[in-house]
Amino acid sequence: MGEHTRDSLPAADRDDTWQRLQAYAYLSAPERLEYVAVMRVFCGTLLTDLSVPDVRAKLAEADGPAGAPSADTLTARLEQLVDWGALLRSSRSVNAASITEYQRSRSRYQLSKLGERVQRDADEVLAGADAAREVSSELLALVERGLGELNDLLQKPEEAGPQDTLERVSTLFVQFTEFADSVRDFYAYLGQVLARYDLDGAEYQGFKELLLDYVEAIREDVAFRAPRIASVLDLLWPHLPGLLDRLDAHARGLSGVAGAAGGRSEVRVQRSRGREMADWEGLRGWFTDVDGQGSQVDQLRDATMRALQSLLTNAKRMLRSASGEMSRRKDLLRLARWFDEADPEDAHDMAVAAFGLYGARHLGVPPASDDAVPAYTSWWNGPVVEVPVALRERGSRAQRGRASSMENHAPQKRHLQEAARARAEARRAAADELRSAAGRFAEVRLTAAALGLLLELLATALGNAQLRRTHADMPGTAGEFSLESAQSEDAELGIRLTVRRSSGVRSVLHSADGVVELDDLELEIGRAADSAGHGAEVSAS
Numbered sequence: 253m254g255e256h257t258r259d260s261l262p263a264a265d266r267d268d269t270w271q272r273l274q275a276y277a278y279l280s281a282p283e284r285l286e287y288v289a290v291m292r293v294f295c296g297t298l299l300t301d302l303s304v305p306d307v308r309a310k311l312a313e314a315d316g317p318a319g320a321p322s323a324d325t326l327t328a329r330l331e332q333l334v335d336w337g338a339l340l341r342s343s344r345s346v347n348a349a350s351i352t353e354y355q356r357s358r359s360r361y362q363l364s365k366l367g368e369r370v371q372r373d374a375d376e377v378l379a380g381a382d383a384a385r386e387v388s389s390e391l392l393a394l395v396e397r398g399l400g401e402l403n404d405l406l407q408k409p410e411e412a413g414p415q416d417t418l419e420r421v422s423t424l425f426v427q428f429t430e431f432a433d434s435v436r437d438f439y440a441y442l443g444q445v446l447a448r449y450d451l452d453g454a455e456y457q458g459f460k461e462l463l464l465d466y467v468e469a470i471r472e473d474v475a476f477r478a479p480r481i482a483s484v485l486d487l488l489w490p491h492l493p494g495l496l497d498r499l500d501a502h503a504r505g506l507s508g509v510a511g512a513a514g515g516r517s518e519v520r521v522q523r524s525r526g527r528e529m530a531d532w533e534g535l536r537g538w539f540t541d542v543d544g545q546g547s548q549v550d551q552l553r554d555a556t557m558r559a560l561q562s563l564l565t566n567a568k569r570m571l572r573s574a575s576g577e578m579s580r581r582k583d584l585l586r587l588a589r590w591f592d593e594a595d596p597e598d599a600h601d602m603a604v605a606a607f608g609l610y611g612a613r614h615l616g617v618p619p620a621s622d623d624a625v626p627a628y629t630s631w632w633n634g635p636v637v638e639v640p641v642a643l644r645e646r647g648s649r650a651q652r653g654r655a656s657s658m659e660n661h662a663p664q665k666r667h668l669q670e671a672a673r674a675r676a677e678a679r680r681a682a683a684d685e686l687r688s689a690a691g692r693f694a695e696v697r698l699t700a701a702a703l704g705l706l707l708e709l710l711a712t713a714l715g716n717a718q719l720r721r722t723h724a725d726m727p728g729t730a731g732e733f734s735l736e737s738a739q740s741e742d743a744e745l746g747i748r749l750t751v752r753r754s755s756g757v758r759s760v761l762h763s764a765d766g767v768v769e770l771d772d773l774e775l776e777i778g779r780a781a782d783s784a785g786h787g788a789e790v791s792a793s
Contacts, residue, residue, distance in 0.1 A: 271337055272337075274336045274337050275366045275370045276370055278291070278333060278338060279374055283329070286321065286329060287329060287333065288371070288374065289311060289314065290307060290311070290326075290329055291333070291367065291371040292314075293307055293310045293311060294339065294361070294367070294368075295363060295368055295371050295372065296310075297363070300362065301342035301360040301361060301362040302360060302361060302362070303359060303360045303361075304326050304327055304330065304359060305323075307326060308320055308321070308323065308326055327359065330359075330361050334361065337364060337367065338363075338364060338367030338370065338371075339361045339363060340361065340362050340363070340364045341361060342360035342361060385434055385437040385438050386438070387431075387434045387435055387438050387470050388430055388431050389469075389470055389473050389474075391428070391430055391431040392473060392474065392477050392481075394427045395427050395428050395431065395481065396477050396481050396484070398420060398423060398424040398427065399481060399484040399485065399488065401420065402417070402420050402421070402424065403484055403487050403488050405420070406488065406491045414499060414501075414502035415502065415503075417495070417498070417499065418499050418502065418503060421499065421526040422525070422526060425524075425531060425535070428535060428538075429525060432538065435470075435548075435552065438470075439555055442467070442555070467556055467559060468556070470552075471552060471553060474549055474552055475549070475553070479539075481539050482536075482539045485532075485535070485536050485539070485540070489532075492529065496527065496529065499527065500527070587602075587606060590602060678701050679701070679705060680745055681701070682699065682701040682704070682705040683705060683745040683746065683747040685698065685699060685701075686702050686706055686747060687747060687777060687778070687779070689702070690776075690777040693760065693761050693762070694760045694762070696762070697762045697763060698761060698762065698763040698764075699763065699764060702763070703761060703763035703764075703765060703768070705747075706749070706761065707768070709741075709747070709749040710740075710749065710751065713738045713740035713751045714751065716738065716740060717738035738750065738751035738752065739751070741780045742780065745780075746779050746780050747777065747778075747779065748777070748778050748780045749775065749777055750776040750777075751775060752773070752774045752776070753772055753773060753774075754773070754774045755772055756772070757771075757772060757773065758770065758772075759773055759775055
């Protein structure tokens with residue numbers, strides 16, 4: 253299909269790319285601050301291997317966010333950095349007087365080339381990511397002057413010494429690289445500012461001065477010098493192959509080492525700027541449209557025009573702000589900060605005041621009677637209410653389609669009646685069992701239903717009782733409490749329970765569910781006064 257994908261790369265290139273990207277892993281790890289502190293320790297040295305105690309001492313001196321971790325923790329961090337390719341294990345031999353000293357000193361680490369580059373870039377981002385970088389426009393004049401002097405030297409080969417030419421080429425590309433980097437950084441910051449639509453009056457004034465003065469000055473300077481630099485490059489272009497050959501013959505640098513190595517041990521060399529034809533092509537493409545897609549100077553002019561259009565858009569917005577059409581971004585950010593700092597109760601109040609959002613309510617779909625939810629239950633933890641499809645999708649409560657036939661609930665009614673009848677029979681049987689066991693609870697074993705009914709009557713009786721403190725028999729001693737009117741009855745079951753307080757009496761109830769012991773209480777069970785005209789009571793103690 254002609255599409256270049258990751259899978260189309262050779263396996264060796266994919267592995268190499270993956271290994272290089274792994275060096276960035278420590279910047280996104282949960283312990284990223286500790287890893288960055290460790291990498292800064294290694295970046296502060298040149299070709300130095302450090303052991304775990306050395307790194308701990310330097311971290312303690314720095315007093316950074318990582319602090320001074322334990323030796324085991326620091327060892328784990330260093331080993332992980334080795335796995336990611338940011339550090340290397342040192343191959344230096346260790347002279348130790350004991351096994352303990354050897355074990356402490358054998359694990360030494362040093363910085364890898366890839367790890368040093370990643371950490372250096374990370375520190376640059378952390379130091380000035382949000383700052384507006386000034387454009388080094390004065391360097392553009394130096395680039396123009398350097399190209400002119402280099403062209404004059406090439407016109408007189410007998411006066412052009414190789415070392416002098418090499419210094420001029422290196423200086424020229426250092427100046428151009430610094431200028432191009434400053435332009436990219438500044439316009440990246442400018443794009444960040446252009447994305448804002450909530451500028452107030454003071455910010456708009458500063459933004460306007462920035463565009464109308466600083467940006468326009470940069471564009472005019474570049475537009476003035478770009479044609480002159482392009483014309484000098486056109487004069488230099490035929491002489492560049494011979495110039496590069498003479499410079500390589502004079503000083504090959506590390507490229508000689510790479511060529512001498514050969515085979516699998518060939519060293520990859522990143523040459524100095526200006527030593528290869530691709531560097532000069534990039535320099536020429538910055539000022540001249542060589543591929544029909546526009547030069548960097550053209551892109552600079554277009555970016556400036558877009559910035560001016562954005563300035564005009566913000567001016568129109570500020571004119572419309574009097575009619576209430578202005579952005580509320582600042583207000584929303586302030587409200588979000590209030591929510592973040594508020595307590596839960598205050599946050600609920602602010603939500604009601606700001607948005608009119610009260611607590612969630614289910615309207616029009618009442619829950620089933622047997623699934624009633626208490627009022628204090630949160631909607632988050634409460635059961636889900638089934639909403640009809642018509643209400644959920646169309647917001648309509650009207651019934652659609654043919655009306656269904658009325659359902660016959662006779663079987664359900666009979667089932668409920670039989671269940672209620674069975675519960676009533678069980679309670680009557682329990683009441684009969686209690687009356688028959690009265691007076692000899694310690695000798696019989698009650699069923700679970702009988703014990704449940706007895707405890708129900710006991711709780712009601714104690715709730716109806718009136719406590720009265722008796723007078724002490726002897727001066728200086730406390731009296732006792734006595735129960736009065738401690739009775740409960742169930743007219744439907746025809747059973748009544750009377751509870752009296754008797755010191756030293758223990759009532760024991762045996763049942764299938766266990767044993768219940770009542771201290772200082774005496775139970776009397778009999779029939780209710782209005783049941784069958786019987787008023788006899790039987791004491792159970």
